[in-house]
Every structure is written in structure tokens, then in C-alpha cells.
Amino acid sequence: MVRRTKEEAEATRVQLLDAAERCFREKGVASTTLDDIAKAAGHTRGAVYWHFENKADIFEAVCERVVTPMQAMLGDLAADPGSDPLGYLRKDAIHVLRMLSECERVQSVFEIKFCKLDGGPDFDRLRRAELETHGRCLSMLEVIFEAAVRRGQLPAHVDPKVTAEAMHAFIGGLMRSWVERHDFDLRAHAPWLVDTFLTGLRNAPVPEASTD
Amino acid sequence: MVRRTKEEAEATRVQLLDAAERCFREKGVASTTLDDIAKAAGHTRGAVYWHFENKADIFEAVCERVVTPMQAMLGDLAADPGSDPLGYLRKDAIHVLRMLSECERVQSVFEIKFCKLDGGPDFDRLRRAELETHGRCLSMLEVIFEAAVRRGQLPAHVDPKVTAEAMHAFIGGLMRSWVERHDFDLRAHAPWLVDTFLTGLRNAPVPEASTD
DNA sequence: TTATACAAACAGACGTGAATGTATATTTTC
DNA sequence: GAAAATATACATTCACGTCTGTTTGTATAA
Numbered sequence: 001m002v003r004r005t006k007e008e009a010e011a012t013r014v015q016l017l018d019a020a021e022r023c024f025r026e027k028g029v030a031s032t033t034l035d036d037i038a039k040a041a042g043h044t045r046g047a048v049y050w051h052f053e054n055k056a057d058i059f060e061a062v063c064e065r066v067v068t069p070m071q072a073m074l075g076d077l078a079a080d081p082g083s084d085p086l087g088y089l090r091k092d093a094i095h096v097l098r099m100l101s102e103c104e105r106v107q108s109v110f111e112i113k114f115c116k117l118d119g120g121p122d123f124d125r126l127r128r129a130e131l132e133t134h135g136r137c138l139s140m141l142e143v144i145f146e147a148a149v150r151r152g153q154l155p156a157h158v159d160p161k162v163t164a165e166a167m168h169a170f171i172g173g174l175m176r177s178w179v180e181r182h183d184f185d186l187r188a189h190a191p192w193l194v195d196t197f198l199t200g201l202r203n204a205p206v207p208e209a210s211t212d
Numbered sequence: 213m214v215r216r217t218k219e220e221a222e223a224t225r226v227q228l229l230d231a232a233e234r235c236f237r238e239k240g241v242a243s244t245t246l247d248d249i250a251k252a253a254g255h256t257r258g259a260v261y262w263h264f265e266n267k268a269d270i271f272e273a274v275c276e277r278v279v280t281p282m283q284a285m286l287g288d289l290a291a292d293p294g295s296d297p298l299g300y301l302r303k304d305a306i307h308v309l310r311m312l313s314e315c316e317r318v319q320s321v322f323e324i325k326f327c328k329l330d331g332g333p334d335f336d337r338l339r340r341a342e343l344e345t346h347g348r349c350l351s352m353l354e355v356i357f358e359a360a361v362r363r364g365q366l367p368a369h370v371d372p373k374v375t376a377e378a379m380h381a382f383i384g385g386l387m388r389s390w391v392e393r394h395d396f397d398l399r400a401h402a403p404w405l406v407d408t409f410l411t412g413l414r415n416a417p418v419p420e421a422s423t424d
Numbered sequence: 425t426t427a428t429a430c431a432a433a434c435a436g437a438c439g440t441g442a443a444t445g446t447a448t449a450t451t452t453t454c
Numbered sequence: 455g456a457a458a459a460t461a462t463a464c465a466t467t468c469a470c471g472t473c474t475g476t477t478t479g480t481a482t483a484a
Contacts, residue, residue: 004433005479012433028331030242033469046435049471094424118330119240131393138395165389165396166405170378173385177377181343183350189374191422196378200412210403212306217453221459245443258461261445425484432479438472449462454455 013051015041017065020058021108028116029059029123056122063126066109069096069175070137077140085147086154086202090194093171097190100175111179138164157206170197225263227253229277232270233320240328241271241335268334275338278321281308281387282349289352297359298366298410305383305406312387313399323391350376369418382409 004012019041023032034055038045052058067075073096081088100106113130117123141164148154154163174193178186231253235244246267250257264270279287285308293300312318325342329335353376360366366375386405390398 006432009433026331027333028242030240030330031332034471035469044435045470047433050433054470091424116331118242119238119328120243121239134393159401162396162401162405166382166386166408169385169389170382170409171385172389173381173383174378176388177381177384181346184374184377189371189419191424192417192419193374193378195422196412196416197382197409198412199415199417200408200410203411203415204408205404205411207401207404210407212303212403218458224459246445247443256461257444259459262459266444427482427484429482430480433477435474435476437474440470440472442468442470444467445465447462447464450460451458452460453458 012041012043012047016043016048016051017058017062021062021105021112024059024062024112024116025108028118029055029112030118030120034058054122056125059123060126063109063113066103066106068113068133069100069106069110070133070172072096072099073171074133074137074140077137077144081144081147083151084153085144085151086198089141089144089148089167090198093167093194094190096171097174097194098187101178101187101190107179110175114176115180134168138168141167154201155204155206158201158204159207163201167197224253224255224259228255228260228263229270229274233274233317233324236271236274236324236328237320240330241267241324242330242332246270266334268337271335272338275321275325278315278318280325280345281312281318281322282345282384284308284311285383286345286349286352289349289356293356293359295363296365297356297363298414301353301356301360301379302406302410305379306402308383309386309402309406310399313390313402319391322387326388327392346380350380353379366413367416367418370413370416371419375413379409 016037020032020037023036023040027036032055034045034048037058038048041047048058052061073092076092076095077089100110119127138161142160145154145158145160145163145167149156149158149160174186178184228249232244232249235248235252239248244267246257246260249270250260253259260270264273285304288304288307289301312322331339350373354372357366357370357372357375357379361368361370361372386398390396
């Protein structure tokens with residue numbers, strides 16, 4: 001096989017990305033060789049090096065094909081929470097969980113990014129971007145919780161920063177757990193999980209009462 | 213440096229493990245070479261291969277030096293919850309969070325296991341063990357929540373299984389977030405975080421009411 | 425319209441470096 | 455002097471990046 005038409009070339013690019021996604025998820029990023037990817041896609045390393053620079057480049061391309069749940073959350077929360085910050089957050093959190101549970105590709109990339117990626121020196125760019133997204137996500141949550149306190153939706157003694165961490169940890173933890181072992185119905189229980197968590201916040205004890 | 217006494221040999225073994233722990237945490241497991249470890253410990257690969265079989269062996273040894281939070285939780289929860297399952301769980305969850313926040317080595321191993329380890333074919337043994345621990349931890353939590361429902365500490369409509377997943381996701385998410393970026397005081401807020409979560413469970417809405 | 429020149433899209437071979445595992449040399453303790 | 459505890463030297467493997475070859479789509483000029 002040699003010179004293809006524009007569309008055929010794009011097709012092999014997609015095939016390579018699909019193969020990489022599968023290999024990364026099955027064997028981990030570090031243990032996946034470029035030859036693995038090429039073979040899994042039915043091509044050779046020649047095709048890989050034509051379309052991409054190296055493994056890190058492939059990895060970024062794989063990641064850029066989807067919108068991560070956290071990115072989606074960030075985009076949604078950027079809008080004005082309006083007069084019902086907590087309700088707004090509730091809707092968004094459920095939406096994010098649903099998004100993950102409905103889209104296979106989102107699950108793949110999520111699992112690869114958070115479970116199949118070691119801390120090697122490559123991928124630093126992506127990790128920094130991820131950290132920044134994480135930070136901005138926390139800031140947005142903090143703003144929302146501040147607004148919720150101001151509007152009386154949450155007791156005055158809840159610390160917006162700590163609460164933002166808790167919320168993020170809860171949602172993130174749920175997604176990680178579910179992606180690794182599909183042992184409960186995330187989609188069906190998403191509203192209850194979010195509601196129960198928010199109920200806890202609404203009735204949160206004063207910090208001084210919680211000791212030990 | 214060559215022939216040492218029994219105690220000196222044991223000392224180099226410890227040095228190697230310490231070095232490996234540092235390297236794994238800084239550069240990731242896959243990107244850490246045996247020479248990196250040897251050099252970081254002030255020795256050569258000869259010492260490494262004398263004390264260990266390969267990198268996977270070192271990794272297991274590093275992990276076996278500490279009790280993972282999840283393992284600790286498993287151990288604690290194995291005892292009889294008594295007449296106050298929720299209070300028992302509360303104490304244990306706080307204890308686990310405190311444990312992590314107080315012990316540097318626990319943090320290291322936790323971060324290595326959950327953030328710096330790719331899905332390579334080595335380490336399969338350890339991963340299977342981890343999965344089993346995870347599963348048993350979920351079972352124990354489920355039993356506790358069942359008991360809590362039976363004793364009227366939780367409303368009858370809470371699903372013990374889903375609640376166990378939620379609890380585990382919350383605690384695990386908190387630990388992961390905190391280990392990766394020490395941007396809040398986990399130790400100080402641990403009781404409030406746990407109490408707030410449990411408050412949510414006590415006042416949990418009926419599942420049918422949570423839709424959308 | 426057709427011939428021609430060029431470049432796109434790969435496949436395959438090659439060289440290289442790095443990490444691994446092993447085998448051996450070197451000390452030192454007992 | 456034997457064996458433990460390491461350093462050093464060596465062989466092998468393996469993935470990576472590069473280079474080159476081959477074929478065909480495609481633009482251009484006649």
C-alpha cells in the first residue's frame with residue numbers, strides 16, 4: 001500500500017488513534033510500543049511516524065478527541081450560576097456523571113489519563129494542562145459554594161474551599177471507581193448520589209462540633 | 213565498598229528501597245531505571261540485583277513496607293461494628309485520613325500505587341491483590357451500611373451497595389486529591405468531611421425523588 | 425487532454441542507545 | 455579459605471528514530 005487519497009489517509013490516522021486508545025487502555029501507556037499501535041491498526045510504524053512525531057504526540061491526539069468530564073464541568077460552570085447556585089451545580093454534576101457513563105470513548109480516555117499513565121517525563125505538557133484544569137475547576141466550585149452561602153442555600157459555617165475539594169473528590173472518586181470496575185449503575189444512581197452529597201452540605205455540622 | 217556485615221547489608225537494602233520510593237514518586241515507576249535507583253542510593257546495580265530480582269520485586273518490597281489506608285480500613289472494619297455501626301465507620305474513616313496525612317511513607321506509597329503506576333504486564337500480581345482488597349473493602353462497607361439501616365441509623369431506602377461505593381469514592385477521592393496537591397489541610401478537616409458526608413446519608417432523599 | 429513533475433502516504437531496513445540480566449572480579453568478614 | 459556482599463564487565467534484547475524506497479494521487483503546463 002502506498003500513496004492514498006486524502007480521505008484514505010485521514011482514515012488511517014483515525015485507525016491509528018483508535019488502536020492507540022485500545023492499546024493504552026489494555027496495556028498501559030508506558031508498556032505500549034509504537035509497533036503495537038501500528039500492528040493493532042493494521043499498518044506499520046511508517047504510518048505512525050508519518051502522522052505523528054512520537055508516542056507523546058499520539059497520546060495528546062488521543063486525548064484531544066474527547067472532552068474530559070472535568071473540562072466539561074469547567075465549561076458549564078463558567079456560565080452565571082444565577083439565583084440557584086446549588087441547583088445549577090447539581091444539574092451540572094449529574095450531567096458530567098451521565099456524560100461519562102454514556103460515552104465509551106470518554107471512559108477510555110478518562111481511564112487512560114488517570115489509571116494507565118505513569119509519571120514519566122514525557123506527557124509533562126499534558127499533565128500541566130490537567131493540573132491547571134483541575135485548579136480552575138476547584139476555583140469555580142469555590143465560587144459557586146460562596147454564592148450558595150451568600151444566598152442562604154448553605155449554612156454560613158461551611159468553608160467554600162474545603163467544600164469544593166470535597167465535591168471534586170467525590171465526583172472524581174465516583175468516576176474513577178466506576179471506570180475501573182463497572183460494578184454499579186452510575187447512570188441510574190447519579191442523581192441520588194449528587195443529591196445525597198448536597199444534602200450533607202445543607203445540613204453540615206459546624207466545624208467545631210466535628211472533633212476527634 | 214564491598215563486603216559488609218549483616219547489619220550493613222541490611223542497611224543498603226533499606227537505602228535501595230528508600231531510593232526506589234523516591235525515584236518512583238518523582239519519575240514514575242515505568243520511567244525509573246534500576247540504575248537510577250542504584251545511583252540514588254549511592255550504590256550500583258550489583259547491589260540491586262543482589263537484594264532483589266527485578267523492578268517488580270523492588271516495587272512489591274516498597275509496597276510491603278507500609279499498610280495502605282485501604283488495608284488499614286479493611287483491618288479495622290473486620291471487627292464487630294457493635295451497636296453503633298455508623299459511629300464506628302466514622303471513627304475509622306477519620307482514622308484512615310489521619311493516618312495518610314501523618315505518615316510521609318504512606319503518602320509516598322499511596323501516590324506511587326495510584327498515580328505513578330501504569331498498567332504494564334508486570335505488577336499484575338500486585339494489582340490483583342489491590343483489586344481484591346478493594347472488593348473486600350466494599351463488601352465490609354456494605355455490611356456496615358446494612359447494619360446501620362437495620363438499626364435505624366440510616367433511612368430504609370438507602371441502598372447499602374451504592375452507598376458503599378459512594379463512601380469509598382469519597383474517601384479515596386479525598387486521599388488522591390490531597391496527595392497530588394497538598395492544597396488543603398486534610399488532617400484538620402477530616403472529621404468535618406466525614407461528618408458532612410454521613411449527615412448526607414442520614415438525610416438522604418428517597419431514590420425516586422432524585423430524578424433528571 | 426494528456427504528459428510530466430512532484431509530493432503525499434506509506435512500508436521496510438538500518439543504526440543506535442539504553443536498559444536488562446548475567447557472569448565474573450574484588451573485597452572483606454567470619 | 456569460604457562465602458557473603460558488592461562492583462564491574464559483558465552480552466542481548468528491544469524500542470526508537472531516521473532514512474530510503476516505492477507507488478500513486480494531483481497539480482501544472484503543453
